[in-house]
Amino acid sequence: MCVEDDPSGKQKHQQVPSTGTLLVDTSRRDQVGEFRGVAGPYWxxxxxxxxxxxxxDPANVRAPSPMERLRAEIARCNARSEGRIL
Known part of the structure; x- marks a missing residue:
């Protein structure tokens, strides 16, 4: 579990997601990625x-919107159909 600072000055715990969960990294121009694991203080x-x-950084990660999720799933399906990923 990771800890981040809350604007109110209190600390809150951020739940570690399950492997394969889609997430958006706001520090990388909202790039969508699959959660693979924990590496020290990072995901x-x-x-x-x-x-x-x-x-x-878990502080820069959020759940994708329905549209971001749909785009990511379509991109994955297209890549598989073209043989780019298995």
Whole structure:
């Protein structure tokens, strides 16, 4: 579990998501990635269509909107149909 500062000055705990959960990294221009695990104080995310994982600060990660989720799932399906990912 990670801890982040609340604007009220209190600390709150952020729940670690399940592997494969789609998340948005706001520090990378709202890039959507799959949660892969915890790496020290950071969360490892992987691009939806495959590629190199990156580490994100949990304070900069949020759940995707329905539209972001749909776009990511369509991009993954297209990549699979083109043979780019399995």
């Amino acid at each position: 490892s995310l992987r691009p939806v269509c495959g590629g190199r994982e990156w580490e994100a």
